[in-house]
Amino acid sequence: MLPKGVTLRGLEVFEALAQSGSVARAARATGLSQPAVSQQMKNLEAALGTALLDHARRPMQLTSAGRSFLARTETVLAQLRLAQSELTVMDLTHLSTLNLGMIDDFDTDLTPRLATLLAESLTRCRFRLVSAPSHEISTMVREARLHVAVAASTGEVLENVTEFPLVRDPFILVAPRDADGAPDELIQRLPFLRYDSNQLIGRQIEAQMGRLQLEFEGRFEIGSHPALMALVARGMGWAVTTPLGFMRSTRSHPDLAAHPLPFAGFARTISLFASADWTDEVPRDVARTVRRLVQEVMIAPARAQLPWLQDDLRLID
Numbered sequence: 001m002l003p004k005g006v007t008l009r010g011l012e013v014f015e016a017l018a019q020s021g022s023v024a025r026a027a028r029a030t031g032l033s034q035p036a037v038s039q040q041m042k043n044l045e046a047a048l049g050t051a052l053l054d055h056a057r058r059p060m061q062l063t064s065a066g067r068s069f070l071a072r073t074e075t076v077l078a079q080l081r082l083a084q085s086e087l088t089v090m091d092l093t094h095l096s097t098l099n100l101g102m103i104d105d106f107d108t109d110l111t112p113r114l115a116t117l118l119a120e121s122l123t124r125c126r127f128r129l130v131s132a133p134s135h136e137i138s139t140m141v142r143e144a145r146l147h148v149a150v151a152a153s154t155g156e157v158l159e160n161v162t163e164f165p166l167v168r169d170p171f172i173l174v175a176p177r178d179a180d181g182a183p184d185e186l187i188q189r190l191p192f193l194r195y196d197s198n199q200l201i202g203r204q205i206e207a208q209m210g211r212l213q214l215e216f217e218g219r220f221e222i223g224s225h226p227a228l229m230a231l232v233a234r235g236m237g238w239a240v241t242t243p244l245g246f247m248r249s250t251r252s253h254p255d256l257a258a259h260p261l262p263f264a265g266f267a268r269t270i271s272l273f274a275s276a277d278w279t280d281e282v283p284r285d286v287a288r289t290v291r292r293l294v295q296e297v298m299i300a301p302a303r304a305q306l307p308w309l310q311d312d313l314r315l316i317d
Helices: 008-020 023-030 034-048 064-087 110-121 134-142 183-189 200-211 225-233 250-255 281-305
Strands: 097-103 126-132 148-152 161-170 172-176 193-195 220-222 239-241 256-259 267-275
Touching: 008 023, 008 034, 008 064, 023 034, 064 281, 097 110, 097 134, 110 126, 110 281, 126 134, 134 148, 134 200, 148 200, 148 281, 161 281, 172 183, 172 225, 193 200, 193 225, 193 239, 220 225, 225 239, 225 250, 225 256, 250 256, 267 281
Parallel strands: 097 126, 097 148, 193 220
Antiparallel strands: 148 267, 161 267, 172 239, 172 256
């Protein structure tokens, strides 16, 4: 039984305060007044018998107990929100056809859940689901072969296409777990394992390397993300990827170590793209559902495993 004073609303307030560091922003996020936010937080800390936030600092900072409790809070709330989202079926019964493209980073967890939710509403619809790397999804969007698609943004404006930004996915360093030395030492000592230069993620990484005038020997160029992570896990070198990509490679996690980049950070944006003739509520409904799912099945677990991602890996409102 939960201690008296530990409530769902209190957990939501704590999560909002931890993410924003501000009572005012937490109030906006939760729809409560600022005094109500402060009271909820006071009740939660009293019930747990420990301080979760350092209220004297601006913005507020998590205590060590708060960091530990936040990881569990996010997991609990994610499961509750996921259960809620799976009960909320979009009204797509009016559609006769839907061609949907999904970035392959979502294959393990998100795409199967989204497909199930859509199938419950697409009762009279010819439904086609394509899973592929972002550069292939982008080509199909340009050629109008997809009605709606989720992929990494190239940053360019596509004619007759509306973009809905969903997620900020920062780049991180992945190295063998048993490799000795700090990240800035590892990248000098071990080979750099690159993504295929035809892939969008590979081009984005190489562009940042060029901007920073960083040069590494180009012996390895891998087109398969699982293969790339497996090579890192075997100690063959290090790679640059993103948290959403890293979370796909659960089989390799025991032999991988993820770190913040030892050079200037950068991020990609995962967006939903809709063709111009789909300007009704369908793209917005799908975008809302994808945001909810990615928070619950990908962002929350990634933050729990890699707490230093708290400020960088996030939804884009």
